[in-house]
Amino acid sequence: MNVIQAVKLYVSKMIEDSGPGMKVLLMDKETISFVSMVYAQSEVLQKEVYLFELIGNRNREMMKHLRAICFVRPTEENIELLKEELTIPKYGVYFIYFSNVISKSDVKTLAEADAQEVVREVQEFYGDYLAISPHAFSLSVSNCSRHSNWKSDALKRTCEGLTAVLLSLKKCPMIRYQNSSEMAKKLAETIKQTISRDTSLFDFRRTDVSPLLLILDRRSDAVTPLLNQWTYQAMVHELLGIKNNRIDLSGVPGISKELQEVVLSSEQDDFYAQNLYNNFGEIGAKIKELMDEFQKKSQSQKKIESIADMKAFVENYPQFKKMSGTVSKHVTVVGELSRIVGLHNLLEVSEVEQELACQTDHNEALKRIKELLNKDKIRNLDACRLVALYGLRYENHSNSNFVGLMDALRKRGVNSDDLHLVRKIVEYGGERSRGGDLFGQENTIAKTKRFFKGLKGVENIYTQHTPKVQDTLDQLLKSKLKEGAYPYVSSSQLKERPQDVIVFVIGGITYEETLAIYNINKATPGVRIIIGGTTVHNFQSFKEEVSSGS
Amino acid sequence: MATRSLTEAYVLMRNNSARNRHSYSEYGSQEVAEDRVALVNKNAADYYDGSNSTAVTIPPDWVDSVEEINYDITRIQEKMKELSLLHDKHLNRPTLDDNMEEEHAIEIATQEITQMFHRCQRSIRGIGNKNKGGSRQETKVAKNVMSSLATQVQDLSIKFRKSQSAYLKRMQGREERSKQFFDNHLNLQEDSAIMTEENMDEDLIFDRGFTDDQMQEVQQNTQLIEQREREVSHIVQSISDLNEIFRDLANMVVEQGTVLDRIDYNVEHTTTKVQEGLKQLQKAQKYQKKNRKMLVIIILTVILIFLIILFITTKF
Numbered sequence: 001m002n003v004i005q006a007v008k009l010y011v012s013k014m015i016e017d018s019g020p021g022m023k024v025l026l027m028d029k030e031t032i033s034f035v036s037m038v039y040a041q042s043e044v045l046q047k048e049v050y051l052f053e054l055i056g057n058r059n060r061e062m063m064k065h066l067r068a069i070c071f072v073r074p075t076e077e078n079i080e081l082l083k084e085e086l087t088i089p090k091y092g093v094y095f096i097y098f099s100n101v102i103s104k105s106d107v108k109t110l111a112e113a114d115a116q117e118v119v120r121e122v123q124e125f126y127g128d129y130l131a132i133s134p135h136a137f138s139l140s141v142s143n144c145s146r147h148s149n150w151k152s153d154a155l156k157r158t159c160e161g162l163t164a165v166l167l168s169l170k171k172c173p174m175i176r177y178q179n180s181s182e183m184a185k186k187l188a189e190t191i192k193q194t195i196s197r198d199t200s201l202f203d204f205r206r207t208d209v210s211p212l213l214l215i216l217d218r219r220s221d222a223v224t225p226l227l228n229q230w231t232y233q234a235m236v237h238e239l240l241g242i243k244n245n246r247i248d249l250s251g252v253p254g255i256s257k258e259l260q261e262v263v264l265s266s267e268q269d270d271f272y273a274q275n276l277y278n279n280f281g282e283i284g285a286k287i288k289e290l291m292d293e294f295q296k297k298s299q300s301q302k303k304i305e306s307i308a309d310m311k312a313f314v315e316n317y318p319q320f321k322k323m324s325g326t327v328s329k330h331v332t333v334v335g336e337l338s339r340i341v342g343l344h345n346l347l348e349v350s351e352v353e354q355e356l357a358c359q360t361d362h363n364e365a366l367k368r369i370k371e372l373l374n375k376d377k378i379r380n381l382d383a384c385r386l387v388a389l390y391g392l393r394y395e396n397h398s399n400s401n402f403v404g405l406m407d408a409l410r411k412r413g414v415n416s417d418d419l420h421l422v423r424k425i426v427e428y429g430g431e432r433s434r435g436g437d438l439f440g441q442e443n444t445i446a447k448t449k450r451f452f453k454g455l456k457g458v459e460n461i462y463t464q465h466t467p468k469v470q471d472t473l474d475q476l477l478k479s480k481l482k483e484g485a486y487p488y489v490s491s492s493q494l495k496e497r498p499q500d501v502i503v504f505v506i507g508g509i510t511y512e513e514t515l516a517i518y519n520i521n522k523a524t525p526g527v528r529i530i531i532g533g534t535t536v537h538n539f540q541s542f543k544e545e546v547s548s549g550s
Numbered sequence: 551m552a553t554r555s556l557t558e559a560y561v562l563m564r565n566n567s568a569r570n571r572h573s574y575s576e577y578g579s580q581e582v583a584e585d586r587v588a589l590v591n592k593n594a595a596d597y598y599d600g601s602n603s604t605a606v607t608i609p610p611d612w613v614d615s616v617e618e619i620n621y622d623i624t625r626i627q628e629k630m631k632e633l634s635l636l637h638d639k640h641l642n643r644p645t646l647d648d649n650m651e652e653e654h655a656i657e658i659a660t661q662e663i664t665q666m667f668h669r670c671q672r673s674i675r676g677i678g679n680k681n682k683g684g685s686r687q688e689t690k691v692a693k694n695v696m697s698s699l700a701t702q703v704q705d706l707s708i709k710f711r712k713s714q715s716a717y718l719k720r721m722q723g724r725e726e727r728s729k730q731f732f733d734n735h736l737n738l739q740e741d742s743a744i745m746t747e748e749n750m751d752e753d754l755i756f757d758r759g760f761t762d763d764q765m766q767e768v769q770q771n772t773q774l775i776e777q778r779e780r781e782v783s784h785i786v787q788s789i790s791d792l793n794e795i796f797r798d799l800a801n802m803v804v805e806q807g808t809v810l811d812r813i814d815y816n817v818e819h820t821t822t823k824v825q826e827g828l829k830q831l832q833k834a835q836k837y838q839k840k841n842r843k844m845l846v847i848i849i850l851t852v853i854l855i856f857l858i859i860l861f862i863t864t865k866f
Contacts (some may be wrong), residue, residue: 005693009551022613022691025813035815042806044813045698050691054812057821061687065609107556111563115571122560167552201554246809261809268807317796325805 001528003131003502004267008038008170010097010127011071015047017121018067018095024051026070028078031065031099033140033244035071037130040268055081066091073128075100089293095121099128100160102382128164130244133266133276133483135521136514137165137532140244142541143548144507144534148433150183158534159190162504165532166195166213171500172202173213174491178483180434181217183506188215192489211500214476215487218507218533218545221468223357223392225510225542226385228350230462232283233276234511236264236333238538239340253334262329272327277515279463280337287334294327345451348372349382350462356389358464362397365390366405373408380414384422385539391426402426421547428546469503469531470516476501477520477527501529507545509533608686612677612695619673619699626706627668630713633659637717639722653777657784663710664791670703671795674802690820700802706798718785724777 015023025044027035032054035044041052053060055072068091072078082096096110096119107122130138139161144154166173172195191213197200216468218225229238240247242264250260266273275286295321341347352368359365369386387405394400409419427433430492475481479497488494503517508530517531535541636656674696681692809815 006551010553013551013553022616022695024691032814032817036812039813040806040811041813041816042697042804042811043699045694046701048698050694050698051687054817054821059824061685061692063687065613066691101554108563108567109558111560112567114564117564117568117570119560119564121556122556123553124556170552201552204552244814246812246815258808261815263807263809263812265807268811317800321800322805322807325808330809360684389790467565 001169003129003137003165003530003532004134006040007034007127007129007131009169011035011039011044012047012123013334014069014071014095014097014125015044015049018069018093019264021048021067022065023047023049023415024053024063024066024068024091025049026053026055026068026072028055028072028075029125030073031071031441034099034127034130035143037132037244037265038267040265045110045456055085060090062090064090064092068092068094070094070096071127071324072096072098073124074098074100074106079106079109083112086110086113086118087115090326092118094119097121097123097125100124100126100164101201101378107316108215112345126164127165128168129161132245132536133514133518135517135530136509137530138509138536139532139534141534142508143545148182148524148549150186154534155187155190158187158506159194162191162213162532163194163521164501165530167201168500169501169530171213172204173210173211173500173502174492174494175213175215176486177215177489178217178220179487180218181506184215184217187249187504187506188213188489191215198401207500209496209499210494211502212476213502213504214468214472216472216503216505218488218505219429220434222425222434222546223389223465224467224512225380225508225537225539226389226392226425226444227353227357227465227512228346228382228385229510229512230280230460231277231511231515232272232280232435233264234515235280235337237511237536239337240333240538241538241540244549247333249336251330252332255332257371259332262333264333269326269329271330277518279460280341283334286337287330290327290330294323297323344379344382345375345377346382349378352386353389354461354464356386359383362394362399365394366401369405370408373405373412380412380418381539383409383412384414384418387439388425390431391422395426395430425543426550453500458543465512466512467513467516469505469513473501473503473517473520473529476523499527501527503529503530503531505533507533507549508535508537508542510537560634610684610692612680612682612692614693615673616682616699617677619670619703622666622670622673623699623702623706626663626670626710629659629663629666630706630710633663634713637713641717641720653781657781660714660784667703667707667710667795668791670699671798674699674703674799697802697804700799704796704799704803707799714785718782721781721785725775728774 015025025035032052044052049069051063055070055078070082072082081293084092098435101124110119110122130140132138139158141154141157141161144151144158174363175188175192177184179185233242236242236247238411240249243261245265247262248260249262249266263269264272264276266276271286271290275283278286291528293380297316349372352365352372355361355368356365369390372386373383387402387409390405394402406419406422409422474487476486477497482495507511514531517529521527521529535545539543633656636652640652640656677692677696677699681689684692784790804810
């Protein structure tokens with residue numbers, strides 16, 4: 001149950017299968033990011049793949065001495081491009097791998113175009129998703145809904161992506177979905193249909209406890225993407241934006257040219273792998289440690305007087321060079337994060353956000369929001385967040401002053417689009433559409449739990465909030481998840497405690513949730529959970545998702 | 551990791567379609583009048599057009615050197631194994647007789663490996679030179695090949711250097727130990743000499759110098775030390791030789807974990823480059839169309855004609 005490993009295996013297998021000799025890897029715009037997420041170029045170069053090309057690139061040259069590995073999604077466009085490619089082949093032999101199920105008629109089209117018989121293999125390799133970390137994946141489908149229902153192409157892509165995940169992990173799961181969401185039900189049924197259409201494909205060795213696919217809807221927890229984050233990965237995504245593990249730093253003042261775009265990948269960067277779930281304070285300390293170590297090293301590098309020094313230098317030079325790259329990268333990123341935090345008073349904002357999400361004191365919260373709204377240093381973006389959070393939290397409170405806060409926003413000069421959006425978010429994640437108990441108000445057990453938590457005091461006021469998916473999974477693992485709220489698609493039910501769980505969130509996941517899953521996996525031996533979503537959100541992308549969705 | 555192979559179905563369909571095409575073309579030729587059939591099939595002509603110059607279809611020259619380098623790399627690995635065996639033997643099982651032969655073998659092996667490293671480096675460099683006239687994509691392939699080979703050679707050279715310096719350290723350690731031993735030995739003798747000296751005359755002590763035995767021992771020691779020093783300097787030489795290779799290769803290796811090591815970044819980068827090139831080309835075209843020089847010439851001619859007319863009309 002490791003999605004990065006799964007995609008890696010696919011890629012290395014297709015390279016291996018094509019035999020010795022120089023190779024070119026042909027991909028489309030989507031598969032190139034799937035591959036880039038798991039393999040660095042230098043790693044693939046070691047496997048004799050010396051050229052990387054997009055299949056849509058028409059000015060490729062004729063190079064008959066290369067073997068071509070095509071890894072593409074089975075879309076109409078790609079079939080057309082492949083057909084053209086095979087009529088006038090540019091490379092010696094072709095090995096074609098589709099990232100998903102392809103129809104017989106498409107295979108026939110290709111076979112007819114292949115008059116020169118250059119194709120050796122045609123296979124389906126189900127690496128059809130972005131593997132973000134070992135336990136998290138994304139389909140990079142943004143804005144998947146319209147009027148609270150699926151866009152048809154988004155549904156198709158999501159279904160394909162999700163079945164690819166199942167196939168690559170060799171799981172034929174029972175499916176449960178969130179009853180309050182029409183979209184979840186639709187997706188669950190579509191997946192079920194796809195599986196029953198291709199039963200031979202999903203015929204894996206039976207395990208004692210059958211795996212479980214749990215389909216949720218973002219609407220049930222609109223709070224999580226609204227919050228400012230303080231763990232490294234989540235924070236970078238919230239403030240700078242991570243796109244396929246790449247971060248665009250070109251907007252940072254005084255940035256040097258080679259750091260305008262950096263890669264944060266836990267596969268190739270040990271420091272990042274160790275610290276992506278640490279919070280901002282810990283990161284500061286870790287960076288300090290790294291710097292000290294680096295300085296010690298660089299001092300020893302400076303004095304090269306004797307042969308022994310020279311020898312030591314050359315021996316350690318590659319590590320030194322790698323380390324200096326890592327240090328400058330992380331120092332830049334963390335420096336930029338702390339600049340943004342200071343500039344926009346994010347600590348203060350976040351404190352109120354967390355209070356809103358986790359505490360119950362309405363008057364206090366309202367007072368503090370009003371205070372913050374009067375400050376100039378606060379970004380309009382954060383002001384909107386706060387009001388939206390307030391709206392979600394105290395929607396039905398007797399003294400709710402949502403309208404007053406909206407007025408305050410207007411006075412701040414927030415443009416009407418954003419004002420509209422705040423209303424939309426409240427509508428999107430409001431009680432009517434979420435159909436679950438997000439803040440633990442009705443449930444007495446949740447109330448007492450929170451009471452005890454309050455007595456103990458919180459460890460860190462900036463990370464009090466736990467995403468709802470964590471509670472849902474806790475209940476699931478205790479077999480307490482209610483059948484009514486999360487029904488099965490088929491009639492059969494899981495009696496035992498589930499072991500392998502794949503959670504899919506329609507409308508996107510957040511890095512806070514991947515952290516939650518990571519913690520559950522670590523805390524409960526014998527349970528393996530993977531979370532995925534149509535995309536990975538920060539507030540910015542969530543805003544777009546909401547505004548296009550309604 | 552589920553997969554599904556469609557190759558069989560594909561091949562079946564391909565054969566079917568080939569058969570169809572064949573029979574279809576036979577039927578076709580019967581219908582068309584004989585003299586109207588082209589000697590060379592149009593499609594076939596297209597195909598040759600597509601792969602126009604033969605230079606493109608034949609692999610570039612440097613492909614051979616890639617194989618050579620790969621062979622060299624495996625040879626280096628073998629040799630390194632041999633060398634480390636020799637090192638172990640030399641250090642762990644010292645023989646009492648003069649073990650020059652062993653040392654000689656080590657020396658030769660070390661030199662051979664260093665030479666092979668040199669050769670690899672030269673050949674990698676050679677790929678770049680041979681490819682000078684190559685097209686854009688060929689250059690890209692060559693660059694990637696170079697970087698991949700350089701990474702391999704660099705890793706190997708690091709390994710080699712580590713084993714060399716480990717050997718060096720152990721050698722030096724042994725030397726120091728032996729020095730200590732010999733120094734003590736001399737002191738002991740001196741001590742005993744002093745003991746006996748007391749009975750002798752004072753001027754005798756200064757005159758006496760070393761005994762023959764001691765002289766021989768000193769000579770042996772110096773010989774031993776010289777020999778060690780030679781060995782050490784050989785190794786140092788090979789290390790500094792490798793230094794050079796190393797610096798050279800480091801330029802070709804792309805550091806892992808940087809954006810330059812991302813597949814998608816590199817591909818995007820080339821496409822933007824191509825687009826930029828296109829823009830430049832369009833600009834150039836525009837400039838050419840404008841053709842300012844021509845405009846200036848025309849204006850000047852017009853002015854000239856006007857002036858001549860003016861000149862003629864005023865004169866007459």
